[in-house]
Amino acid sequence: QVHLQVSGPGLVKPPDTLSLSCDVSGDSITSGHYWDWVRQPPGGGLEWIGYVYHSGSAYYNPSLKGRVFMSVDTSNNQFSVKLFSVTAADTAVYYCARRFYPGSGTYYYDSWSQGILVTVSS
Amino acid sequence: SYGLTQPPSVSVSPGQTARITCSGDAVSKKYVFWYQQKSGQVPVLVVYEDTKRPSGIPERFSGSSSGRTATLTISGAQVEDEADYYCYSTDSSVNPLFGGGTKVTVL
Numbered sequence: 001q002v003h004l005q006v007s008g009p010g011l012v013k014p015p016d017t018l019s020l021s022c023d024v025s026g027d028s029i030t031s032g033h034y035w036d037w038v039r040q041p042p043g044g045g046l047e048w049i050g051y052v053y054h055s056g057s058a059y060y061n062p063s064l065k066g067r068v069f070m071s072v073d074t075s076n077n078q079f080s081v082k083l084f085s086v087t088a089a090d091t092a093v094y095y096c097a098r099r100f101y102p103g104s105g106t107y108y109y110d111s112w113s114q115g116i117l118v119t120v121s122s
Numbered sequence: 123s124y125g126l127t128q129p130p131s132v133s134v135s136p137g138q139t140a141r142i143t144c145s146g147d148a149v150s151k152k153y154v155f156w157y158q159q160k161s162g163q164v165p166v167l168v169v170y171e172d173t174k175r176p177s178g179i180p181e182r183f184s185g186s187s188s189g190r191t192a193t194l195t196i197s198g199a200q201v202e203d204e205a206d207y208y209c210y211s212t213d214s215s216v217n218p219l220f221g222g223g224t225k226v227t228v229l
Contacts, residue, residue, distance in 0.1 A: 036218070045223040046157075046165070046208055059217065095164070099218070105171060106153040107216050112164045 002026040004113035006096050013122050018083040022096030022113060029077045030054040034099035034107055037070065037081045039092040040115070047092075051099060052079050086120045093117050126209050126221035133227045140196040142224045144209030147190060154192040155210040156185060158203075159223075165208065169194060199228045 008020035022035070029035060037049040050060035052070040060068045064083070072079040083090060093115035100110040126146040134140040144154060154172050157165035167176050169185035172192060182197045196203055209221040 034216070038218075045206075046159075046220045048218040048220065051218075059215075061217075106155070106212050107218075108153075108155045108167070108170060108210065109157070109165070109218075110167065114164060 002098055002111040004096050004098065004111055006094065006113040006116045008094075008116060008118070010117060010119060012086055012090075012118060012120050014087050014120055015085040018086050018090060018118055018120070019080065020094055020096070020116065020118070021078055021080045023076075023078045024098075025077070027098065029072060029074055029079065033101055035072065035079045036097045036099050036109070038095045038097055038109075038112075039090075040095070041089075041092040044092075049081065049083075049094075088120050091118065091120045126211060126219050128207075128209060128221035128224045130222070131225045131227065133229070134196075134199045136201060136228055137198050140199045140203070140226055140228075142194045142196075142207050142209075142226065144192045144194070144221050145190055146211075146219070146221075148211040148213060148219055149187060149192045150190050151214070152211045154185070154187055156183075156194045157208045157210060158205045159208065160205045168207075196226070199226070201228050204228050 003025045005023045012018045034051040036051040052058040058070040067084045069082045096113045097109045098111040099107045156169040158168045159165045168183045172187040173185045184195045186193050206223045208223050
């Protein structure tokens with residue numbers, strides 16, 4: 001069974017960089033699925049941030065306007081996200097998640113980390 | 123547009139049927155998935171590929187899809203079904219799309 005563990009600071013000052021890591025166990029990060037970051041502002045809905053593939057290729061939500069960077073560390077079976085120039089609007093619970101490919105059809109989320117609340121405040 | 127639209131809230135009495143809709147172009151082209159999120163918890167998959175139910179999910183949860191609208195039905199809703207429900211699909215690439223979420227109240 002896949003287990004994802006998110007880690008990082010719970011408080012970030014504007015306009016610093018938010019950095020989170022996700023350790024993956026129970027599956028290899030090279031297994032062919034996508035590795036995503038999703039966030040949820042307090043009282044709000046789920047927002048996709050982006051995904052990274054084991055090759056290192058990544059795709060980001062255009063709404064984040066070039067403020068995000070994702071990377072993968074295959075030797076340690078983990079992946080990471082950096083969100084630059086944060087503001088209070090980036091305060092949210094952040095999740096890392098595996099987006100599973102069943103072989104045909106649609107990629108979908110089948111494993112999530114526990115969320116980490118990141119507050120952006122000076 | 124590939125957005126997914128859900129009603130903000132649905133209320134139902136215990137034992138009654140709750141229906142949550144999810145509308146958008148993606149629904150007619152890709153599979154729809156439904157996630158249940160209880161307060162302070164991680165989303166849980168309750169329906170996948172429009173109509174299928176993961177193991178461990180009660181039979182009262184079912185999904186359907188026709189044209190641009192997918193529906194999650196909770197038949198005989200229980201108090202423990204109170205949660206936010208999100209539909210999910212992908213756009214013409216593989217980029218995720220989430221609906222805005224529907225708060226289901228059972229009282």
